[in-house]
Amino acid sequence: MTLDKRTHDRTFVRTFFTTPTAEKGVEDSAKKLRSAIELRGMQAPDVWVPDNEDATAPNMRDEGAENIAEVVAESGADFPGEIHPRVVWHRDSPETRYQGFQHMLEIADPENGAIEHIDGFVIPEVGDIDDWKKADEFITIVENEYGLEEGSIAMSVIIESGSAELAMGKLREEMGKADNNLERLFLLVDGEVDYTKDMRAITPTGGLPEWKELRHNTSRAASAAGLISVDGPYDDIRDVEGYHDRITANNAMGMLGIWSLTPGQVVEANKSPLPPATGYWLIDADGREVELESEDGVEVYSGDRIELEEEDGGYELEVGSTEIFCESEEELADELLDLVDYVPSMDDIVDSMEEFEAAKEAGKGAIAMTRAATIEIDGVQVDVSSDRMWDEATYQALMTPVKLFQDVYENRPDQHDDLADLYSEDVVERAIEVGN
Structure with missing residues (x-):
């Protein structure tokens, strides 16, 4: 066995x-x-x-x-x-x-x-x-x-x-x-x-x-x-x-x-275990994970645990009691990348899966996936982006939430309407097919 x-x-x-x-x-x-x-x-x-x-x-x-x-x-x-x-x-x-x-x-x-x-x-x-x-x-x-x-x-x-x-x-x-x-x-x-x-x-x-x-x-x-x-x-x-x-x-x-x-x-x-319908950004606000508010394509932090001020010669970033001086926007973006994480939606996950499958079909064993956002803190906006390498192991690991969705769809037809309302018919159909 x-x-x-x-x-x-x-x-x-x-x-x-x-x-x-x-x-x-x-x-x-x-x-x-x-x-x-x-x-x-x-x-x-x-x-x-x-x-x-x-x-x-x-x-x-x-x-x-x-x-x-x-x-x-x-x-x-x-x-x-x-x-x-x-x-x-x-x-x-x-x-x-x-x-x-x-x-x-x-x-x-x-x-x-x-x-x-x-x-x-x-x-x-x-x-x-x-x-x-x-x-x-x-x-x-x-x-x-x-x-x-x-x-x-x-x-x-x-x-x-x-x-x-x-x-x-x-x-x-x-x-x-x-x-x-x-x-x-x-x-x-x-x-x-x-x-x-x-x-x-x-x-x-x-x-x-x-x-x-x-x-x-x-x-x-x-x-x-x-x-x-x-x-x-x-x-x-x-x-x-x-x-x-x-x-x-x-x-x-x-x-x-x-x-x-x-x-x-x-x-x-x-x-709860299913991917969200809409992706969102999180920020580590001095040990507390906070969801950023998306406003016209900008991810806004409005709490009081993080402060950011543009000064002559750079930026002053305060996280709790820690003060960090950044001499350039690039340096500030690197600091913020250490604080933020993105929670992908079902649509995001399926997009990434389909992109990797297409690359694999074309003979590529690994590709870089880019995630970018504009972060706003105290009125100061900063563009951040990061690349993540996807290979077969990454693909298989991130298939778990999709396989969960596929198992639910197969075994719980009474939830089909709920899933379509949550994600849209298009996303549901693509999620069913990806990986098969």
Whole structure:
């Protein structure tokens, strides 16, 4: 088996959205399931998780399993994403594992009509690699019980313990062995809350540590084993900016998916990894990244952390408490180039891809791409430009956001109109074709 290649139809997952499976004291205990399965467009996740574990009270989980089967049988055919119910499991509790097994049997029973619309199961609280194999074996038993092809039901796990984190390092040597069906693995999902408990971590405020190492390790393990990594829940559901920043930080380490707790978070997480519709310039304003305002083709900084004044014999540039004297506009342009970065739009990326493809077709192995702008600070305008060499490695690295877009377009036809509204039909058509 070639582990570095994806083994499932989806090569990217942006959103992992959980929903309680049963609630007590309401007329229809499956009401939230029925609402979630009707989500469409940018409000619908790539992976929907009817959550029969933490989101559902213990005394409602049997009913929750029945609700999953009923709701998915009724409406699962039209749901635009994948459906992966989460069942109970625990590395230290045979009783809990058995209960999860019974719920899988209920949900997967062909007589209930849901299994043809269910893509896999999410297994929480896994431990060492032998525990992962137990979960895999239970799913294999479910498949054999109902005459399903072995390996046809995917398995995703939630990394909520140190032992599970260490187990990720053993996947390459275990997957593909004759004594397991671990090739069914799909998502590696971080569960920072229970991970914090397992690690006995303490913070002064009682909040969660960032656990950057866990996220890096999960992303690395997913890449090495041909899987997809997903970050855990961001529970401050009103902090859209903080959620976006978390997604951006994750994307930089190859973790393009994140848990979503509300349809609003789903929309943010669905859009954030995609290139923007309009490119923009950023400037490092004394440690704070600030977006410049584009006005009639000029990129304007209007904050108070950077000051620029033209003087006899040169320019005085102040960044925070640092003063820099530049004797010429060329010297000033060099200083500003160290402070600014450009965030390319989808159109910019596709343009660059097409230009490199044309150059490669003409026999050139590398070309220079120029990016230029006029920067204005305190009324002083300066022209800046930089050249970047593009070769095959650069091209392949920058294809990742385009491949993400292509995966979304192929697997989420319900988002076609949203993408056309975001980018225009022309850009969408070119983005689909580039690299193919």
